[in-house]
Amino acid sequence: ASGPNADIPTGIPAVPHWKLAGWRSVLNFEPPRLQPDRRPRVSLPASVAQWQQEGRVAVWLHVPIFQSGLAAVAASQGFAFHHAESGSATLTRWLGEGPSRLPAFASHQLGVAGAVLDENSGKVLVVQDRNKTVNGWKFPGGLSNPGEDIGDTAVREVFEETGIKSEFKSILSIRQQHKHPGAFGKSDMYIICRLQPSSFTINFCQQECLRCEWMDLDELARTKHATPITSNVAKLLLYGYREGFDKIDITMREFPAVYTGLFYKLYHRELPESYRNIT
Amino acid sequence: ASGPNADIPTGIPAVPHWKLAGWRSVLNFEPPRLQPDRRPRVSLPASVAQWQQEGRVAVWLHVPIFQSGLAAVAASQGFAFHHAESGSATLTRWLGEGPSRLPAFASHQLGVAGAVLDENSGKVLVVQDRNKTVNGWKFPGGLSNPGEDIGDTAVREVFEETGIKSEFKSILSIRQQHKHPGAFGKSDMYIICRLQPSSFTINFCQQECLRCEWMDLDELARTKHATPITSNVAKLLLYGYREGFDKIDITMREFPAVYTGLFYKLYHRELPESYRNIT
Numbered sequence: 001a002s003g004p005n006a007d008i009p010t011g012i013p014a015v016p017h018w019k020l021a022g023w024r025s026v027l028n029f030e031p032p033r034l035q036p037d038r039r040p041r042v043s044l045p046a047s048v049a050q051w052q053q054e055g056r057v058a059v060w061l062h063v064p065i066f067q068s069g070l071a072a073v074a075a076s077q078g079f080a081f082h083h084a085e086s087g088s089a090t091l092t093r094w095l096g097e098g099p100s101r102l103p104a105f106a107s108h109q110l111g112v113a114g115a116v117l118d119e120n121s122g123k124v125l126v127v128q129d130r131n132k133t134v135n136g137w138k139f140p141g142g143l144s145n146p147g148e149d150i151g152d153t154a155v156r157e158v159f160e161e162t163g164i165k166s167e168f169k170s171i172l173s174i175r176q177q178h179k180h181p182g183a184f185g186k187s188d189m190y191i192i193c194r195l196q197p198s199s200f201t202i203n204f205c206q207q208e209c210l211r212c213e214w215m216d217l218d219e220l221a222r223t224k225h226a227t228p229i230t231s232n233v234a235k236l237l238l239y240g241y242r243e244g245f246d247k248i249d250i251t252m253r254e255f256p257a258v259y260t261g262l263f264y265k266l267y268h269r270e271l272p273e274s275y276r277n278i279t
Numbered sequence: 280a281s282g283p284n285a286d287i288p289t290g291i292p293a294v295p296h297w298k299l300a301g302w303r304s305v306l307n308f309e310p311p312r313l314q315p316d317r318r319p320r321v322s323l324p325a326s327v328a329q330w331q332q333e334g335r336v337a338v339w340l341h342v343p344i345f346q347s348g349l350a351a352v353a354a355s356q357g358f359a360f361h362h363a364e365s366g367s368a369t370l371t372r373w374l375g376e377g378p379s380r381l382p383a384f385a386s387h388q389l390g391v392a393g394a395v396l397d398e399n400s401g402k403v404l405v406v407q408d409r410n411k412t413v414n415g416w417k418f419p420g421g422l423s424n425p426g427e428d429i430g431d432t433a434v435r436e437v438f439e440e441t442g443i444k445s446e447f448k449s450i451l452s453i454r455q456q457h458k459h460p461g462a463f464g465k466s467d468m469y470i471i472c473r474l475q476p477s478s479f480t481i482n483f484c485q486q487e488c489l490r491c492e493w494m495d496l497d498e499l500a501r502t503k504h505a506t507p508i509t510s511n512v513a514k515l516l517l518y519g520y521r522e523g524f525d526k527i528d529i530t531m532r533e534f535p536a537v538y539t540g541l542f543y544k545l546y547h548r549e550l551p552e553s554y555r556n557i558t
Contacts, residue, residue, distance in 0.1 A: 063347075065350055065351060065354040065359065065360060066351050066354055066355070067351065068342075068347040068348060068349075068350035068351040068354070068368075069347060069348035069351060070347075071344055071347035071350070071368075072344060072345050072346065072347040072348060075344040075345055075347070075366075076345070080344065080365045080366060081344060081363035081364055081365055081366070081367070081368060082363075082364075082463075083362065083363060083364070083463060084360035084361075084362060084363030084368050085360055085361075085362070085384070086359045086360055087354075087359060087360070088360070089347075089350075089360060089363050089368060090463070103388075103422060103461060104388070104422065104425075105364070105385070105388070105463055105465070106384070106385040106386055106387055106388050106462065106463070106465040106466075107385055107387070107388055107389060107422075107423060107425060108385055108386070108387045108388070108389050108468065109382075109383070109384075109385050109386055109387070110386060110387050110466075110468070143382060143383065143386075144386060146383075146386060146457075146465075146466070147457040147458065147466070149455060150455055171453070172547055172548075173545055173546060173547035174450070174453065174529070174545070174546040174547070175543055175544070175545045175546070176428060176429055176543070176544060177536065177543045178425075178426040178427075179426065182382060183385065184361075184362060184369070184384055184385070186384070186385040186425075187385075187389075187425070187426065189387065189389070189468065221554075221557050222557055222558055228534050228535065229534065229545060232532075232534065232545065232547075232550075233547070235550060235554045235555060235557055236547055236548065236550050236554070238554060238557070239550060239551065239554045247548060248547070248548045249548075250453070250529060250547075250548070253511075255507050255508065255511065256507065257456065264454055264455070264456045265454065265455060266452055266453070266454045266508060266511065267452065267453040267454070268451060268452035268453070268511075268512070268515055268527070268529075269451075269515065269526060269527045269528075269529070271511075271514060271515050271518060272518065275500075275514045275515070275517060275518045276514060278500050278501055278514055278517070279501055
């Protein structure tokens with residue numbers, strides 16, 4: 001065991017949780033190599049020197065949070081955090097020529113909102129956030145949960161915030177913003193979906209929302225009391241409502257994934273059958 | 280200074296780098312409170328108890344990598360990693376009622392590819408990756424750099440991989456995939472853009488690509504030797520090439536951001552002037 005700073009030992013215990021994984025090439029991954037448990041101590045500098053001789057270009061270290069002192073040891077050997085989550089941290093050191101070519105960790109958070117339009121009444125569901133300085137009308141929405149599809153986030157967030165049930169129809173807009181406030185220095189992707197309501201009685205979350213109502217889409221498109229993106233998407237939605245949703249919709253199709261055998265969703269403009277079936 | 284596991288001290292040094300930030304509410308952020316440097320030691324359990332009494336719902340700890348041993352100390356007090364990058368880690372502990380309502384860290388990596396179509400010849404730029412088991416044709420592309428806009432990633436990656444210069448025209452498709460291989464357990468967003476070439480002599484990156492060529496778009500839309508997403512977007516692009524790009528384009532507009540005063544880019548279907556100017 002070792003402490004931070006000043007007096008950093010170079011020997012590190014080879015406990016099972018302390019995994020050392022060296023890759024020959026970042027483009028051609030090898031499975032991680034665990035240090036055998038028998039060896040009581042292993043010198044990190046000596047190991048790094050050996051991996052460098054073997055022509056490996058990068059080292060990944062996985063450090064459990066209760067052994068975090070080891071991250072300080074590794075830092076003294078040129079390692080840095082790649083990422084960390086709940087109980088463990090991953091550190092890297094690039095051994096190859098030139099700047100690191102290791103892939104970065106996730107760079108974007110994803111927020112999804114729902115523009116729920118009642119086509120019979122021409123009214124759209126809008127909220128005002130609690131605790132905001134600028135209090136314009138906007139579409140209900142929030143951050144996606146891990147592993148959640150875009151449309152599912154929209155439907156879930158709309159329900160949680162407003163009590164309205166709805167169904168995903170299409171993507172209407174995508175916004176990318178960097179150094180987003182609240183994204184911990186990372187970027188934000190914000191997608192607005194078109195949703196069709198299947199319930200109409202509002203029961204909104206008092207913790208998140210100040211107001212919630214069904215508003216005339218025409219009024220939302222004209223009001224000054226809406227965020228610019230809401231205003232713009234309201235105009236787009238009005239255009240679709242009057243002249244056909246096919247003018248504005250980015251629709252979804254499912255495809256088999258090459259590697260996993262699972263399905264993924266692809267969003268693009270509707271493709272006519274005659275083009276889909278070209279062979 | 281303290282080591283991992285077994286003998287965890289509860290006193291932590293109040294060095295300037297060891298910031299303790301307590302928030303009264305996750306919805307109403309307060310600026311972080313630094314522990315005054317004068318206090319030689321501060322007990323983390325005692326501080327947590329005090330913050331709880333003050334009604335704070337969450338604590339954020341910022342730990343520099345060289346003092347990582349403190350993360351192990353904090354873990355013994357119920358803290359866990361929120362995220363970490365290069366020289367520092369951020370830990371959190373939720374003090375409020377129910378499950379944590381703290382916003383998660385970035386959940387998606389963003390990959391962007393460019394479908395570069397030479398409208399005069401009807402040829403599109405395609406590559407085959409080196410070091411892949413399935414070697415189908417695909418559009419050149421890669422991960423976005425921090426702070427980089429979607430179209431800029433496409434243009435940069437196309438140039439780096441193929442030597443071809445191009446200009447962003449529109450977004451063609453968006454794919455979201457979870458537990459993506461190579462995304463460290465996170466999700467992947469993959470966007471294909473339509474680009475217009477301004478140079479035509481291929482000089483491709485031998486490290487990344489096995490082959491690179493200008494291929495008849497019609498041929499790419501029909502070939503079996505392409506990934507499913509490439510095949511599908513080739514058909515979409517062929518549709519646009521023959522019947523007008525307005526059928527397939529998701530175009531870009533710039534808007535002022537409410538909070539930062541900067542501009543952001545919004546991507547959606549073209550909105551006619553008559554609707555843009557509604558007031």
